[in-house]
Amino acid sequence: KAALWSRSAGKTAALTLEPAIDVQLAEAEGQRCEWAFFSASEEQTKEMVLYAARHCQAIELGAELYEEEHEVLDEGTERKHKVSMLALRFEHGSRILGVPTNPFSIRGKHMNLLGDEAGHWPNADKLWQAAGGIALRGYKVRLAGTAGDRSGPFFEICEGHREGWSVHKVDIHQAIAEGAPITLADARALAGSGLAFAVEFELQWENAGMRWLA
Secondary structure, X not given: OEEXXXXXOOHHHHHOHHXXXXXXXXXXXXXXXXXXXXXXXXXXXXXXXXXXXXXXXXXXXXXXXXXXXXXXXXXXXXXXXXXXXXXXXXXXXXXXXXXXXXXXXXXOOOXXXXXXOHHHOOOHHHHHHHHHHHHHOOOOEEEXXXXXXXXOHHHHHHOOXXXXXXXXXXXXXXXXXXXXXXXXXXXXXXXXOOHHHHHHHHOXXXXXXXXXXX
């Protein structure tokens, strides 16, 4: 599944609920469920894990928040180094892991995947190559983000150029109608009324020419 979502409409909070519920259901049966989270930066990924931790608390699912080291490959120097990321673990072995925004860290994972800010990933094609194999192995793959460049894997998925995806879209107008705690005035104060508002809040893709005109 993929979600193209307005900025400031509760995207990350909503998306991280499904993994928490998945883990709750698995743990109730004494089974194991694993999810990997990643976003456009490691700091954003840590926020995703913290949102999941809040959901676990709200549904009374016991979870331990801890840090786990991951190996990262620097493509420029081809050197490896370690990055510490937040994670959650549960009684019967389930885990929700934050993983670095690095193809080397994602490739080969055997677990469900939630990728946020998919329209703004660095090295998006390589990240998608690493993440795409997870779907082929039968795990859940969820991609979400705001609109960005009119190119790349997330654009192609959201606009129907890649088969097999269920795409869901929520612009700022729908979000407000459904109770998001933001107003159009707030959004326009944040982004103005031009291109930035159209891209970030009304799901309109941009290209380099549009940036020059803006």
